Amino acid sequence: MSWLYNSLNSSIGKKIIMAVTGVCLVLFLIIHLIGNLTLYGGFNAFNGYVRTLELVKPVIRVVEVVLGLIFIFHIFNGVRLWIENKNARPENYTVKGIRKNTTLFSRTMIQTGSIVFIFLVLHLSTFWVAFNFSGEPEHKPYQYYSIIMDWFKNPFYAGFYVIAVILLGFHLNHGFQSAFQTFGWNHKKYFPFIQKLGTVYALIMAIGFASIPIYFYFNGGN
Amino acid sequence: MSGNINVLLKIWHQKNANTKGGFVDYKVNVSPDSSFLEMLDEINNDLERKGEDPIVFESDCREGICGTCGLVINGEPHGPLRKIATCQLHMRNFKDGETIWVEPFRAKAFPVIKDLMVDRTALDKILQAGGYVSVNTGGVPDANAIPISKDLSSEAFDAAACIGCGACVASCKNASAMLFVSAKVSQLALLPQGHPERSKRVQAMVMVMDELGFGSCTNTYACEAECPKGISITNIARLNREFFNAKFKSSVLEY
Numbered sequence: 001m002s003w004l005y006n007s008l009n010s011s012i013g014k015k016i017i018m019a020v021t022g023v024c025l026v027l028f029l030i031i032h033l034i035g036n037l038t039l040y041g042g043f044n045a046f047n048g049y050v051r052t053l054e055l056v057k058p059v060i061r062v063v064e065v066v067l068g069l070i071f072i073f074h075i076f077n078g079v080r081l082w083i084e085n086k087n088a089r090p091e092n093y094t095v096k097g098i099r100k101n102t103t104l105f106s107r108t109m110i111q112t113g114s115i116v117f118i119f120l121v122l123h124l125s126t127f128w129v130a131f132n133f134s135g136e137p138e139h140k141p142y143q144y145y146s147i148i149m150d151w152f153k154n155p156f157y158a159g160f161y162v163i164a165v166i167l168l169g170f171h172l173n174h175g176f177q178s179a180f181q182t183f184g185w186n187h188k189k190y191f192p193f194i195q196k197l198g199t200v201y202a203l204i205m206a207i208g209f210a211s212i213p214i215y216f217y218f219n220g221g222n
Numbered sequence: 223m224s225g226n227i228n229v230l231l232k233i234w235h236q237k238n239a240n241t242k243g244g245f246v247d248y249k250v251n252v253s254p255d256s257s258f259l260e261m262l263d264e265i266n267n268d269l270e271r272k273g274e275d276p277i278v279f280e281s282d283c284r285e286g287i288c289g290t291c292g293l294v295i296n297g298e299p300h301g302p303l304r305k306i307a308t309c310q311l312h313m314r315n316f317k318d319g320e321t322i323w324v325e326p327f328r329a330k331a332f333p334v335i336k337d338l339m340v341d342r343t344a345l346d347k348i349l350q351a352g353g354y355v356s357v358n359t360g361g362v363p364d365a366n367a368i369p370i371s372k373d374l375s376s377e378a379f380d381a382a383a384c385i386g387c388g389a390c391v392a393s394c395k396n397a398s399a400m401l402f403v404s405a406k407v408s409q410l411a412l413l414p415q416g417h418p419e420r421s422k423r424v425q426a427m428v429m430v431m432d433e434l435g436f437g438s439c440t441n442t443y444a445c446e447a448e449c450p451k452g453i454s455i456t457n458i459a460r461l462n463r464e465f466f467n468a469k470f471k472s473s474v475l476e477y
Contacts (some may be wrong), residue, residue, distance in 0.1 A: 003475050010428055011398070011438035012465045081438055085396035088330050088437030094245070095323040097297025098395055101447035107395055109440065178441040184463030186456045 014081055019182035021074035022175050026201070028067060029172075033208045040215070043145050050144055075117060082110045105174035112171040119164035126151055149216060158213040169206025173199055226251050227318040231265075233277055234325045239333040239341075245323070254314035258301065259284065259291065261313060278337040284309040286450060289385030292392065293338055294325040299389035299448045307387060307450040327388055329397035330435040342388050344434040345402060349386075351430040352423035353406040355415050368414050381408035383451040390445035390453070396437030401445035403431050404461035405453045411464055421468040425477035428465055 007013045038049040053060055098107060105112075130147050151157050176198030180186065185194075228251050236243025252261045259281050266276035282290035291308040295301035301311040316322060324338065332340040382405070390401035407424050410416030416423070439458060446455045 003469070003477075006477070007469045010465075011400070011432050011436075012428055012462055014438055015440075015462070016466075081440065085398075085437035085440070088397035088435060089328055089395075090330055091328055093294060093297055093325055093328055095294075095297035095325070097294070097299075097393070097448075098444060100298060100302075101393060101444040102395070102442040106440070106442040174441075181441045181455065181459050182462055184459045184466070186459030188456065191456075 014077055015182045017073060017077045018081070019179040021070045021077070022179050024067075024070045025074065026172065026176060026179075029205055033205060036209065036212055039145075039148065039212055046145050071120070075113070078110065078113055103174065105170050106178070109171060109174060112167040116164055116168050116171060119160065119168075122160070126157070152213045152216040155217065158217040161213045162210045165209035166206050168209070169202040172205055173202035176201055226253050227313065227316065227320075228252075229313070229316055229319070230321045232321060232323045233338070235277070235337050236326070236334050238336060243334065243337075252313050254312070256313045257284075257309065258293075258295070258311040258313065259309050278335070278339045280339050281309055286310045287385060289387035292327055292340075292387045292389060294327060294392055296323055297325075299327065299392040300387075300450050304447070305450060305452045307385070310450075327392035329388075329391050329437075331397065331399070332388060332391065340388075342386075344436070345386050345388060345399065347434060348399065348403055348427050348430050349406060352419065352426040353410070355410060355419060370413060374412055378409050378412035381405045381412065381453065381457050384409075384449075384453050385451060387450060389448050389450060391436065393444040393448035394437065394439075395442060395444065396440055398439045398445075399431050399434075399436040400439035400458050400461065401449060401453055401455070403427055404455075404457035407464055408457040408460050411460065420464065421472040422474065422477075424461065424464040424468050425472070425474075428461075429477050 008017060035049055035053075038045045127147065131144055152161075177191075177195045180191070180194050185191075228249065231248040231250060232245040233248060234243055235246050248265055250261060250265060252264070256264075259279075262277060262279060269276050279293060280290050282288045284291070286307040286309060289307070292299060293301070293308045295308070295311070300306060300308045301315070303311060303315060326332075326334055326338045327340050327342075329340075331344040332342055335341050384402060384405035386402065388399075388402070391397050391399050394400075407427060410423065411420050441455075441458075443455050446453065
């Protein structure tokens with residue numbers, strides 16, 4: 001299997017790892033957002049969503065492990081690429097023309113990704129840990145909702161949440177079309193559409209996720 | 223002279239790859255009809271007259287087809303205009319009183335030889351790994367013996383327009399040579415003559431490219447914007463496809 005190891009460690013192999021893990025995360029975010037939107041339905045709607053997840057708990061646990069591995073591969077590979085690519089130009093240009101020939105989104109993947117990572121750690125330590133390791137099971141649904149409301153009342157948490165998901169949108173705007181290019185699916189007829197679709201997807205994700213803390217910060221969960 | 227413009231040139235000087243370089247200022251009064259390289263020639267004439275070392279830069283055909291010239295002007299390989307080589311750039315594209323920064327192509331794989339001249343042997347090494355078709359000696363094959371559609375031959379020709387100047391590497395934030403390699407792989411992969419060796423070709427060329435210290439492509443598309451020949455990034459998508467197909471289908475384990 002050393003051919004597979006070598007292939008995945010080649011420059012194109014690393015692109016493929018980024019793209020495959022990225023696509024998984026793109027799909028995960030869609031499901032995550034749909035779930036989050038039940039918060040707008042109030043306590044009962046969200047409670048129903050939580051109960052549904054509780055029913056398939058073993059499946060959720062497997063998905064969590066797989067997702068964790070995907071995140072680790074995506075992040076490890078991204079940081080590794082960033083370091084290697086920095087080393088490919090030991091002395092940088094004095095005048096940087098990069099603004100004239102690339103998009104802001106494509107050249108800030110490491111920065112937006114890093115902030116999203118910091119957010120992810122905070123997000124898991126506030127919501128995921130609290131949901132999984134606190135309180136009596138029968139009181140949990142109520143707790144979940146109130147834990148979320150409590151955090152969204154905190155202007156720093158809500159503010160950072162909003163900034164992070166907007167930057168996530170930046171990250172996705174490049175990542176979406178970039179994955180298609182990496183898979184070799186760049187066709188003159190369809191690629192312009194894919195690029196637009198990626199922007200629409202990124203906007204929906206950024207606005208969708210950001211709207212929730214904004215709404216509950218100002219409405220206080222009432 | 224009337225009609226001339228005054229520009230301040232900040233030109234990179236560097237003795238060799240192992241020494242640190244820096245910018246030297248030159249104030250010049252130049253005709254807007256002069257080409258960028260003619261302006262550098264005039265500066266060099268002055269320097270030689272004074273008994274000083276001329277600025278070292280490369281050029282050959284001076285009509286945009288040989289790929290020898292290549293300067294990074296105000297941060298962009300081959301200057302601010304699209305789809306031209308440095309030799310096709312004229313001073314009319316600059317304003318009177320403008321400051322112009324001139325740097326060499328910068329990449330680990332392109333060490334500086336002197337001043338603005340860099341060693342691009344790395345690109346030749348990639349070609350030697352597989353950027354060719356093997357043809358048995360003998361009589362010249364009949365023209366049109368193998369039918370090829372006009373669309374396909376045009377697409378192959380567009381890829382073959384790559385002059386190997388290295389502007390893609392110079393413009394890429396990762397100093398990746400993917401556009402160059404993709405053009406060279408595509409021009410052969412699109413045509414029947416290139417098919418017998420296509421699997422070996424793509425694997426060998428990517429392997430050598432990685433060994434030579436180029437960075438990895440992250441799809442920023444700066445290369446396409448700066449390429450003097452307008453080589454499309456669809457070639458990079460094709461290179462990726464060629465690479466997966468070769469890796470999955472070929473039974474050769476050496477790559």
